[in-house]
Amino acid sequence: MPRTRIHDKTAAPWWRTAVVYQVYLRSFADGNGDGVGDLAGLRARLPYLKELGVDAVWINPWYPSPMKDGGYDVADYKDIDPVFGTLAEAEEMIAESHALGVRVVLDIVPNHTSDRHRWFREALAAQPGSPERDRYVFRDGKGPDGSLPPNDWRSRFGGRAWTRVTEPDGSPGQWYLHLFAPEQPDLNWVNRDVRAEFESILRFWFDRGVDGFRIDVAHGLAKDPALPDLGLPDDALFEFEHERRKEDHPHWDQDAVHEIYQTWRKIADSYAGDRVFVAEARVSEDRLPLYLRQDELHTAFNFTFLGSAWEPNAMREAIDRSVSTLGAVGAPSTWVLSNHDVPRHVTRYGRRVTSARERDADAGPSDLGLGTRRARAAALLMLALPGSAYLYQGEELGLWEVEDLPDEVLRDPAFTRSGGTVRGRDGCRVPLPWSGSDAPFGFGPKGGEKPWLPQPVEWEHFSAQFQSGTPGSMLELYRAALRLRQGQPGFDGETLRWLDTPEGVLAFERSPLLRCAVNFSGEPYPLPRNWGVLLTSDRLAGGLLPPDTTAWLWGGGASRP
Missing domain, CATH: 3.90.400.10 (Oligo-1,6-glucosidase; Domain 2)
Structure with missing residues (x-):
């Protein structure tokens, strides 16, 4: 089978193969005891991220905001919300992160502002x-x-x-x-003031050492000036509940967005150090490469892979489409299993319906044991693929979606605007457990306020402290995988070749000395005898790869590097 080459370039920029850790700041670590994560908490945990082995952190919006949508309603793009800290602390965090060899990517929200702006x-x-x-x-x-x-x-x-x-x-x-909440009025990107202001915002943070931006709703900035109807029924609550026009949509993926990003790319290229843009662009696969041409954005989130069911044909198809489509414009694929907008994949993979599509979000109860086994296998699959990978905070701890949060604590605007029929995204945003046997599990200092969302009591056994150094824990699996990804020959290339396998098993070769095998079937799969085992997501049984398990293999008879 022919080898697929994404991009043939020596000394590739860091972002082509980076592992990026997403920090949802208000839920990461609380340094001052007010129940909300902040810069002090993040700075204290930077060594943890360094030890984990990530290359960069992506921080969700930290700007002044009324927090009607978790900070995505921005009141001032050139400052820090007091609940998180100060601009001086942010500058210190960037410097401390760089000193550890970890780059910093910020969220930028250009489609709308806060109504308090x-x-x-x-x-x-x-x-x-x-x-x-x-x-x-x-x-x-x-x-x-x-x-x-x-x-x-x-x-x-x-x-x-x-x-x-x-x-x-x-x-x-x-x-x-307001394509989102009423408190998030959409900007008019035909207006010169709007364009000039955001160019100034980019320079403001680039001047402070930021390495790049994740662009929120990158496909939504331009609107058809005629504002035509979509043809939705009067009682429609959401657009996605009805068949949408896939072409010429009046407010998603308008061609006019590309001129904006061409200007932004020139700004990024004027700074040293391979500054990067990452697009959140929910568009069709044939349209996504338009955002990633050489004079536009660098990378884009892979929603096809994120939304794929735990099923071999779906996963292989998602991988193939991403590699071939993005490779055509010289862009690397990005791989992601969870983020702050979708149910955590431990929970998704434990359900009968395992995709992350909106309409499948309430697809029955989850078997968390099964979901955890599949999540471990999915992590090794993702981290073996060529390109970059994004980790959502807490996935390295094996955390699941908290689906029994009381109604009175829910903050997501989707919950209130749907009349409570949509639970929203708070279940994947519960503050992390760091240590100890009782809540808040080290999220904040002793004697501080309760976390802004309650944590499950079971998380005592899923804290970073509990798992650190424990053989077989999810945390140690991620640490081992990231060490190998950084140091093992074969991961540094940008090629992938599928291998012949029985139905229900996927296997691919990254180099003549490195392979990955994933068993989606219900039966054990015998691994090649002349290949050594680098890492597995679960224990092998006499050379057999169990169901819902991934193995990294090396050698083909060669000595282990």
Whole structure:
């Protein structure tokens, strides 16, 4: 079978093969005891991340925010929210991280601001048609009195994507667009002020040593100026519940976004050190390469792989499509199993339906034992693939989705805007357990406030302290895998070749001396006798690879490096 080469380049930039650890800051570590994670907590845990073996951290929004959407409603892009710390602390954290050899990637949220942003307050105080309102998407309503929204678009959090304002004179006024929560008004990216401001924001953080940005809703900045209807029924709560137009969507994946990113790429390239952009672009596979052309963004999250079921054909198809599609424009694939927006994969993989698609989110109870075994196997599969990999905080501890959080603690806007019919994303954002036998399990100092979301009592046995040094623990599996990925010959290339295997088993070769085998079947699979075992996600049984287990193999008769 032919070998697939993603990119043939010596001395590749760091981001092509990096393992990046996602820090959801408010749930990572609490340094001051107020129940919310912060910069002090992150700085104290940087040695943990170094020992884990990651190359970079990606930090979810840390900017001043009313926190109506976990910080994705930004009020000031050039400062730090006081609940997390100060700008000086952020600069110190960047320097300390770099001193450990760990790079720093920030979230940037360009589709919308907070309704508390200075610009939006100015827009509300100004008149229709004013320069202040032109920074956002304001429109007159339909009907003789303008009481109907401009079109039928839906918010990602449920309900109409339009809110009507009260004009300065007290009369009912225009409507503004918010593809997310009402507190997140969409920016108008045709406006020159908007473009100039975000170019300034990029330079502000690049000047402070930041190594790159993950771009939130990268596919959503440009809107069809005609604002045409989508043809949704009047009682539709979400757009995704109905058949969507796959082409010429009026507010997703408009061609006008590419000019924006071409300008951003020039800014990144003007700085030393291989600065990087990572797109959150939920677009079709044939459209994604357009974002990753040589003069645009560097990488994009792999939602095809993230959403794949634990099934060999689905996984192989997702891998093949990603490698071939992105390789056509010279971009590396990115691999990810969980993030702050989807149920944790330990829980997903323990269900009858194992994908991460929105409509499958409530697909019955989960067998966490089965999910954990599959999660271990999936981790080794992901980390053996060519390209970069993203780890979501806590997956290295084997944490699961907390699905029994009381209604009164839920913060996700999807919960309130859906009338409680959608639980939202809080279950994957529960604060991490670090040590000890009682909550908050070292998340914050003794005597401090309770964590902002309650932790399961069972997490006593899943803390970093409990697992550290324990043979066979999830944490030690990740540490061992990342050590091998960094030092073992074969992982440094960007090639993959599938091997012939029986049904239910996937195996591929990264180099003549390195292979990965994954058993999805219900029967043990005999490993090649002349290949040594580097690492397995579960114990072997007399040379047999058990079901839901992955093995890294070396040699083919050669001496182990």
